[in-house]
Amino acid sequence: MRALKIMPRPAAVACVLALLAACAPAETTSIRRPGTASPASTPSTPARPTATQHGPPGEQPRAGEVRPVERAGGLPPVISSIPTRRKVVFLTIDDGWEQDPGFVEQVRDRRIPITAFAMRDAVEAKGTPDPAGGPGKYVGAGKWGYFRQLRSAGVAIENHTLTHPNLRLLSQDAQRREICGSSQVIRKELGTRPTLFRPPFGNYNTGTLRAAKSCGIDAVLLWTATVQPGGKIAYQVPDKRLRPGDILLLHFRPNLARDFRILVDKIERRGFELGNLQAYLAAMAVDR
Numbered sequence: 245m246r247a248l249k250i251m252p253r254p255a256a257v258a259c260v261l262a263l264l265a266a267c268a269p270a271e272t273t274s275i276r277r278p279g280t281a282s283p284a285s286t287p288s289t290p291a292r293p294t295a296t297q298h299g300p301p302g303e304q305p306r307a308g309e310v311r312p313v314e315r316a317g318g319l320p321p322v323i324s325s326i327p328t329r330r331k332v333v334f335l336t337i338d339d340g341w342e343q344d345p346g347f348v349e350q351v352r353d354r355r356i357p358i359t360a361f362a363m364r365d366a367v368e369a370k371g372t373p374d375p376a377g378g379p380g381k382y383v384g385a386g387k388w389g390y391f392r393q394l395r396s397a398g399v400a401i402e403n404h405t406l407t408h409p410n411l412r413l414l415s416q417d418a419q420r421r422e423i424c425g426s427s428q429v430i431r432k433e434l435g436t437r438p439t440l441f442r443p444p445f446g447n448y449n450t451g452t453l454r455a456a457k458s459c460g461i462d463a464v465l466l467w468t469a470t471v472q473p474g475g476k477i478a479y480q481v482p483d484k485r486l487r488p489g490d491i492l493l494l495h496f497r498p499n500l501a502r503d504f505r506i507l508v509d510k511i512e513r514r515g516f517e518l519g520n521l522q523a524y525l526a527a528m529a530v531d532r
């Protein structure tokens with residue numbers, strides 16, 4: 245995974261600035277201008293890359309690369325993939341039951357762009373985790389502190405409800421309590437306000453979109469493929485291939501660090517880059 249290249253064009257710089265304001269913690273928002281040396285690195289002692297030196301991780305969209313998205317009736321758009329022809333895919337991770345510290349190191353050291361959809365009951369280890377990933381070793385180990393570490397590693401922390409209900413079975417008011425409640429918890433614990441929402445199981449209705457909008461959500465994110473234990477990609481399309489703009493869904497499961505390494509290597513072997521989802525969404529004008 246290559247470190248972010250900051251392009252000298254004013255539009256790209258503005259995009260990076262907008263991004264940092266939207267998703268990066270205040271302490272990591274200094275930007276290295278194009279053509280200037282990083283103060284912490286010298287040719288003889290290369291420093292480990294950090295968000296402070298290089299800005300947000302992941303490939304940024306080029307001018308005109310993505311098509312704008314239409315909003316129906318002013319409601320947040322529902323997005324399953326990013327409309328681009330470039331060989332770029334996006335990694336998202338849901339829930340938050342298993343909190344392996346090795347995964348944070350991996351994300352930080354390899355500068356992998358990720359969007360995490362945090363679910364309160366998982367992060368706080370209330371209830372029983374999904375048994376599909378096997379027995380957990382770090383269930384709820386760091387609680388929100390784990391997500392603070394992820395955020396410091398450049399991960400955007402977004403909204404995935406309080407209790408993971410099937411939203412189609414709830415009234416709009418009850419959906420609003422789940423979505424607004426989650427945003428309030430994230431704001432209290434992390435100091436950032438989510439602008440993206442992922443409905444549990446991908447289940448939503450018009451009430452979900454109305455509720456999400458009233459909670460300050462700009463887009464509802466679905467996915468095109470899921471990643472199973474072992475790093476195996478389960479496609480939702482018949483031809484079983486990665487496509488430009490795919491959004492991949494993983495979970496915070498046991499062995500995530502190992503599975504993630506396999507997955508990222510597989511994606512790069514197939515000639516795909518890892519994109520910064522927030523930057524691409526900004527280019528689609530869905531976050532404003």
Ligand SMILES: [Zn+2]
Pocket residue numbers: 338339363404408444445
């Ligand atoms: Zn979930």
